[in-house]
Amino acid sequence: MRLQPIRVLCFHQVSDAFDESYMERGDWLRTDVFKQRIEGLQQEGYVFISLPEAQEKMKRDRIRCKKYVVLTADDGWATLRNVLPWLNEQQIPVTLFLNPAYLDGKHYRDSEKEEYLTEVEVRNLHKQYPLVTVGSHGWDHVAATRQTEDEFRESIKRAKTYLSELPNYIPYYAYTWGWRNAKTNGILAEDGMMQVNMDGEMNYNDHNVIHRELLI
Ligand SMILES: [Zn+2]
Numbered sequence: 001m002r003l004q005p006i007r008v009l010c011f012h013q014v015s016d017a018f019d020e021s022y023m024e025r026g027d028w029l030r031t032d033v034f035k036q037r038i039e040g041l042q043q044e045g046y047v048f049i050s051l052p053e054a055q056e057k058m059k060r061d062r063i064r065c066k067k068y069v070v071l072t073a074d075d076g077w078a079t080l081r082n083v084l085p086w087l088n089e090q091q092i093p094v095t096l097f098l099n100p101a102y103l104d105g106k107h108y109r110d111s112e113k114e115e116y117l118t119e120v121e122v123r124n125l126h127k128q129y130p131l132v133t134v135g136s137h138g139w140d141h142v143a144a145t146r147q148t149e150d151e152f153r154e155s156i157k158r159a160k161t162y163l164s165e166l167p168n169y170i171p172y173y174a175y176t177w178g179w180r181n182a183k184t185n186g187i188l189a190e191d192g193m194m195q196v197n198m199d200g201e202m203n204y205n206d207h208n209v210i211h212r213e214l215l216i
Helices: 031-043 051-060 078-082 084-089 119-128 149-163 182-190
Strands: 006-011 013-015 028-030 046-048 067-074 094-098 132-136 169-174 194-196
Touching: 006 051, 013 031, 013 078, 028 031, 031 046, 051 067, 051 132, 051 169, 078 084, 084 119, 094 169, 119 132, 132 149, 149 169, 149 182, 182 194
Parallel strands: 006 067, 013 028, 046 067, 067 094, 094 132, 132 169, 169 194
Antiparallel strands: none
């Protein structure tokens, strides 16, 4: 018997039609393809669990025979509305990594159509979707490595102050654009935040980091 890795997948936008004004090809899946990918993993024997459950298993399991997978979504796009009801029906947990700065309609791309979940939606997620948890993607969508140490600390703190009021908040931080270094990792650890990378790797029993793969 050998230890099975836990896979943590990340997606961004899911919709029926691609719109180049505010979507990126690599970050978008058609709704039916998204569902096929999820069902395909289930057919391969993967069981969907939440991110905190995955972390518990990584701390505890010395041998893990079952195949587990975790679903996460970055940025909090309004197109999540196309999949959250379906994921809920399927009883599939998902962690959303949000930038609180954009929940009031502000944009970081130049498209009128760019739209995120609203503050009201985010505050009510736990009622509508009990399997949804919320983590931090920073206050706004700026890479940690492009900020000064003070700016990075401030961004984490501001996001945490906002998000930790939500009953489904978990202290996990998904690096914006995936950019990170030893210093930013250290700041997260000091702050009690679990670092969530986008490095294409799978998770074995590492206690200090969550590795992710893009769902494609
Ligand atoms: Zn992002």
